[in-house]
Amino acid sequence: MDTSVQPDTESSLIEDLKKGNATAYKHAVREYSPGMLAVARFYQDQSGAEEIVQDCWVTVIGAIHKFEGRSGLKTWLHRIVANRCKNKLRATNREVSTDFSETLDPELASRFKSNGRWSLPPKLIFHESADTLMENEALSDCLDKHLSTLPETQRSALMLYEAHQHKSEDVCNILDVSASNLRVLLHRARQKIFLMVETFQETGEC
């Protein structure tokens, strides 16, 4: 599923952007910046991410005439952001490393007996709807805290796929991971969130 922008609306928006139309840019900035910030946010803190998104828009103004529409506009914009972030990482010698060999989170893996059955099964059922749960500010903060401790690649994969509803193929392109590794990243990240919510529901502690 893509954004609310329909294909023909998107192509006319792109034509207007190519003409340097200020109103079109205002619209595009509102529509696409939150997603771009989400991409940048996984490599950078808040202010660094905002700076990158601003720089990217300036790049877009100069590069939109080269956009051929092979990918959607959103995907193209997110790739620009991801590439800029990756270059910046390289410049500061920070490495993004990931282990793709284990599909189970170690903490979850320890909850099974050697015969493969649960020794410590899930304790309670998450009854409340996601929207109701999110009204709980402490839980929301806790989620933020745990998201920030996820390895960068897991967090990026999770947010692009779940929150910004990119197709798997696009996430693989943006993050430079294979389809099977993306599946591992998503599963590992979801398990962490599951474990976090379980602890929070049970103890009220983050």
Add this chain to the structure above:
Amino acid sequence: MLMCKGLAEIASDYIDDELNSRQNLSVKMHLMMCKHCRTFIGNLRASTDLLKAHSSGRDNEEMIRRIDERVAEALKTWTPEGNNTE
């Protein structure tokens, strides 16, 4: 036969409907017999929904305004570069 641990390993693929039909069937069979795994799948799915709800609607008006300003500034020196490359 698929055990609980094996099911936990492929739980996200099940949720996202990425399993082949044989795997999918064995998960469904296991879930019919195993209450713990039904809870696990339900909770993992709820965690996933939680993330979706968590990140939507957190747009930052101030940030958008700052980007607007920067873009407006950059557009002042706009030239139709597409035509230069002909």
